[in-house]
Structure formats: C-alpha cells, structure tokens
Amino acid sequence: MVDLRFSRRALLSAGALGILGGLALRRARAQEALLPATPQCGDDHGPTPRQTEGPYFTPNSPERTSLVEAGMEGERIALAGFVLDRRCRPVPGALLDLWHCDATGRYDNAGYRLRGHQFSDPQGRFVFETIIPGRYPTRTRHFHIKVQAPGARVLTTQLYFPGEAGNDRDWIFDETLLLDIKRENGAALGRYDFILDV
Template identity: 50%
Template sequence: MLPTRRSLLTAFLALPTLPVAGRAAAQFLPPTPACGDEHDLTLARTAGPFYKPEAPLRHELAGDAPNGERITLAGYVLDARCRPVADSLVEIWHADETGAYDNDGFRLRGHQMTDERGRWWFATVVPALYPGRTRHYHFRVRRPGAAILTTQLFFPNEPENDRDRLYAPELLLDIRPTADGKFGRFDFVV
C-alpha cells in the first residue's frame, strides 16, 4: 500500500540533522552528496511573465485549487558545501489545474522561510500544461546574505520536457506516488 503525502512529509521532517543532498533523492539518504562545488549550484531559470511580489507566507496552497491533484513538495536549502541553511526564503508560484496563473490575487502563490534545519515544504497541486511549456513550478530561493536564485522545477517522464528549452534534467523533482496524490523532493543548492 502506498504511503500518504502526510506520512512522507513526516518522514522527511524526521530525517537526521545532516541531510545528504539529493537531486537523486529517490531514497532520502543517497550514498553520495549531490553538492560540493560550484558546479552543483541549482541552475537558474527565467521568472517568466507571471511572477508577482508579496505572495503570502504559507505552506498550504492546495485549497486554492480544490480540483487539482494534490502534491506535497519538500526539500532543503543547502549551501555549496551541503550545509542546510535556516531562514532562507523559498517562494513558489505556479499554474493551476487548468494551466492558468492567478494574476489578480495570490492563488497558488506563497513563500516561507526554511526552518532551523534548512527545510521547506508546500502542500499544493500539480500544475496543468499551458501552451509552449512543459509542466513546471516557479521558485525563488535566497539564503541570508546571498542573491536570489530564480528557477523552475520539472516533472520526470513528461512528453514535453525535451521540447521545452527551459527544461533541464538537473531541475527534476524526485516524484513518488502516494495514496492521496504525489510527493516531490528537491534540494536547492544556493
């Protein structure tokens, strides 16, 4: 039987203090760190036309799109030496289950600060495709004192990935199916 999104989030939050970074985090503790030098910094991507400042502070966005497929996204913010960074900004914005962005209000937009162990998570929905793009989330990430990283995260096994010039395999979420949707993991290295 598949785990629930909640049980995977609980397992993630119960990890021992030192994470081992993982874009390859199919298991939560891959054998080798995925970061370690500047080549491993998370790739930047354009913000696109739908960014809107002053998104609210919150973890729970799924209520904005009751018909969407539920997904919980989670990970660490790490520095280039794989150290988790507390009080880092993590901001998300994305299309809804019809492929539309809310440009009037703040549906499916939010931000948070990583906890004392450098962790972030959002409960939201899987975005639909919109013309010209593969499936993606937009993020902005900033550790204290550093410049903002603007990037996008992608889903594995999407037919449109290879036709989207912003796609990169390094920006793939690690997606696991759950009994009530999906769980996606990504560690930002900034």
C-alpha cells in the same frame, strides 16, 4: 549529486498524517514526516541552475505552507526538500517563494492563488502543500520558485516533472531541475534539494 530519497516509512507517515488530505498540519510536523533530520550529500554537486522568472511572478505573496484552497481542482502534491549551501550544510531561514499555474494552465495574475512563500526550518527543510500544475501551450509542466539564503542573492529557477512528453520540446527544460516524484497511498510527494551558491 545530492542523493536523498523519501524512505518508505516517511512516505507512509506522510500518508498517515493526511498531509495531502487537506488537514491543517503545523509545518514543523509535516517536515518531520517528510524529510530526515539531516541531508546526506555526495561530492559532485554544484549550485542549482538559474532559470528565467517568466512573465507571471507577483511580489509580496502571502507566507503560508499550503496553497491549496477549498474546491481547487488538481492532484495534491507535497513539494519538499532541503535548502543547502555548496558544502551541503543546511541553510536555515532561507526564503522560498513558490508560484505556478492551476490545473488548467492558468496563472492568477490578479491575486495570490497558487502563490506563497515560507522559510526553511532550522534543519534547512521546507514543505509546500499544493497541486500539480497543469500545462499551457508554450511550456512543459513546471513550478516557479525563488530561493534566497538570508542576505544572499536570489536564486530564481523552475522545477520539472519526470516523464512529461513536453520536457524534450521545452526551450529551457533542464533535467537537473527534475523533481523526484513518489506516490504512495494516494499521496504524491515531490522532492527537490536546492543548492545555493553560498
């Protein structure tokens, strides 16, 4: 397993920078605050599992770091991590396309609210600023995401939240797709490192 944790110092830095406070920070600065320069991996990890795309993917989302818009309800969260290959080497320039429902469990299927894509930085890192998705009747709480190394096959999967009562009842919940959630100084951070089959 990849074994990386947010350091207390990184969390405090994230809070101090106001990443979740709606400030327009440059992506590189946010990544520096949230993640170490290089990943540290164990040796028993496999590729991140694929999951169904579901019915609500919309292609051609805008390229952006923050999906948060003025007046948007929901607890802010920074979703951050590395994109790695099977040998734990960072994958720079990987596409990450994130979409999820709003705090009331609704998807925007007419526009691009809570949809966006970005590319991993030269160290393979990414960070999205968004909100914690709500729930809808058939599913536990989740993010949808596509991750693609340059020129490689797209990984479509979903990410889950620890401690959700609905996880055990969800038909496709996979504990290997659980986010590592930390909260400090009012800031929620969700960490996940993707391992692509490249």
